[in-house]
Amino acid sequence: MLLSPQAERNWESICLMLEDVLEEKSHKQLFALELGSGTGQHVARFAHRLPFVTWQPSDIKEECRESIKAYITATHAKTVLQPVHLDASEPWDKWAGLPCSSCDVIFAINLLQYSSFKTAQGVFMGAGEILKQNGFLITYGVYAVNGIITPSCNEHLDEEIRKINPEWGLPDVDVLRQLAYGNGMRMERMIEMEDFYKCLVFRKL
Ligand SMILES: C[S@@+](CC[C@H](N)C(=O)[O-])C[C@H]1O[C@@H](n2cnc3c(N)ncnc32)[C@H](O)[C@@H]1O
Secondary structure, rough: OOOHHHHHHHHHHHHHHHHHHHHOOOOOEEEEEEEEEOHHHHHHHHHHHOEEEEEEEEEHHHHHHHHHHHHHHHHHHEOOOOOOEOOOOOOHHOOOOOOOOOEEEEEEEEEHHHHOOOOOOOOOOHHHHEEEEEEEEHHHHHHHEEEOOHHHHHHHHHHHHHHOOOOOOEEEEHHHHHHHHOOOEEEEEEEEHHOEEEEEEEEOO
């Protein structure tokens, strides 16, 4: 089991945000796809707090999928499916065989800032196809707003991320809003989270 200290710190506030955003849909059983699930800590925790959601975790990396499997077993999470390989930069018809209009929620935590623009495009194009009408694409992370990154700790984070890979870095909220619009979604909420992180909530029209 891989362990991310950041996931240990942020899972609860993310879970509270999810409870709030999904409240309008909590009277029915939902199907949620998580992109870039990483260790599996988040999905295992969410499963216990949001029993009306069936989770499909995914990741591009084999070691992450192995870790997710270990968390599912260790936490006896009954509403989490086995993880699938999914590269979010690929066209939606290569997204692990998920049918069109099959998901109520697509969630990505800390994926976009560690990705190239091609992956961001893939996330929005895929979500535009795979979400049901009124479904949500939710992204948690750090962002630029109108081309400006604040405060200085986020500027520093952007520099550090770009040192790892020059194609990565904090995406701009307005660019994501346009990507959403071009793929049949509308940005509905921008929720301030801890440590200058934000959640963006897009609704499929
Ligand atoms: C910074 S980690 C975040 C992991 C987890 N969501 C969290 O917050 O702890 C980014 C994750 O996205 C995965 N990833 C990177 N590029 C991806 C892609 N194109 N498609 C799907 N997953 C990807 C990585 O393997 C990694 O697990």
